[in-house]
Amino acid sequence: MTAPRAPIEVREFPVPELPQGGALLRTAFSEVCGTDVHLWHGRLAGVPYPIIPGHVTAGVLERSRGQARAIDGTAINEGDRVVFFDVHRTCGRCMACTVNRTPTRCASRRVYGITDSATEGLFGGWSQAVYLEPGVVLAKLPDAVSFEDYIGGGCGLLTAVHGIERASIQLGDTVVVQGTGAVGLSLIALARIAGAGTIVAIGAPADRLALASRMGADAVLDVERTTPEERLQRLSDLTQGQLADVVIEAAGSAHAIEEGPNLARNGGRYVIVGHYTNVGDSRINAHEQINRKHLDIRGCWGSEAGHFLRALRILERHARQVPWNEIGAKTYGLHDLNAALAEAEAFTVPKALVEPNRSR
Ligand SMILES: [Zn+2]
Ligand SMILES: [Zn+2]
Numbered sequence: 001m002t003a004p005r006a007p008i009e010v011r012e013f014p015v016p017e018l019p020q021g022g023a024l025l026r027t028a029f030s031e032v033c034g035t036d037v038h039l040w041h042g043r044l045a046g047v048p049y050p051i052i053p054g055h056v057t058a059g060v061l062e063r064s065r066g067q068a069r070a071i072d073g074t075a076i077n078e079g080d081r082v083v084f085f086d087v088h089r090t091c092g093r094c095m096a097c098t099v100n101r102t103p104t105r106c107a108s109r110r111v112y113g114i115t116d117s118a119t120e121g122l123f124g125g126w127s128q129a130v131y132l133e134p135g136v137v138l139a140k141l142p143d144a145v146s147f148e149d150y151i152g153g154g155c156g157l158l159t160a161v162h163g164i165e166r167a168s169i170q171l172g173d174t175v176v177v178q179g180t181g182a183v184g185l186s187l188i189a190l191a192r193i194a195g196a197g198t199i200v201a202i203g204a205p206a207d208r209l210a211l212a213s214r215m216g217a218d219a220v221l222d223v224e225r226t227t228p229e230e231r232l233q234r235l236s237d238l239t240q241g242q243l244a245d246v247v248i249e250a251a252g253s254a255h256a257i258e259e260g261p262n263l264a265r266n267g268g269r270y271v272i273v274g275h276y277t278n279v280g281d282s283r284i285n286a287h288e289q290i291n292r293k294h295l296d297i298r299g300c301w302g303s304e305a306g307h308f309l310r311a312l313r314i315l316e317r318h319a320r321q322v323p324w325n326e327i328g329a330k331t332y333g334l335h336d337l338n339a340a341l342a343e344a345e346a347f348t349v350p351k352a353l354v355e356p357n358r359s360r
Helices: 034-041 147-167 182-193 206-215 228-238 254-263 286-291 305-318 334-346
Strands: 023-032 058-064 081-084 129-132 138-140 175-178 199-203 219-222 244-249 264-272 296-299 328-332 351-354
Touching (some): 023 328, 023 334, 034 334, 147 296, 175 182, 182 206, 219 228, 334 351
Parallel strands (some): 175 199
Antiparallel strands (some): 023 351, 058 081
């Protein structure tokens, strides 16, 4: 991706010389997520174009210099199926990392496929090989987890693990998820695993809502065919007037923020996960929607290595029951990436996958 709105180019790079502790991954799958669409439109600040997009990626360890190890110390050998945490260079020393304990706000933090420039090498998954620099958090993909399960969950699953942590779901809680994209779909599944009672999903289009039901939603409301008033009434009917203990926003729309607080009960929680770019102001009445309601509003930015490892454990345990592999509905080779971006933007598939090593 050479610049915002420029067509994706296929370029050749030299095979990197590995430093001690470095490794090379042969890519099996990467993905096109909503962030990649934003990157292509130039909506994220400080992106060092040209970049090789693709932050969450899975593959096979092709080569390492020195024994490669997972973060828990387990040896990783050439030929093993490997995944890595796309966030790297979090410093562990700054105010954000130590005093404030918000490592996802560390200024040194870099992310494969987003804030790493292609001028520095193979730092993105839309590539046949990915350079894993020393210090990148690696893990073996558990035997029970297919590449398709992992990448179907992808970055949306990692974000959802963090969102569920922020939501502090209690057993039996009624949970509303706004948005049925990759993040929302994983939030539905994880809310169920976390012990939620009734789960209501708000989204579109119809096939995405059908997938939301298969991910674990008890009721789905089509955001394009209902008004906010009708959705509130429906939620009220479903909960005998109690409304939601927890509402989680994964829609990325300013209107979702205007509606979300109304769906939460008095003293409920509202977790905002979907606003990765600035989509403009939302109109909120602080008296009606927050203060009098005693509402607890929480943001959620990025993910940490712990969320990555938890996502792997969840997949290992639940990927046979939860259809994460259905989220990655369509696969593209390196020469079809402009079409993949267009499909992702048009929401015609829940998620487009990138398979760089497939023959054309
Ligand atoms: Zn730091
Ligand atoms: Zn992403």
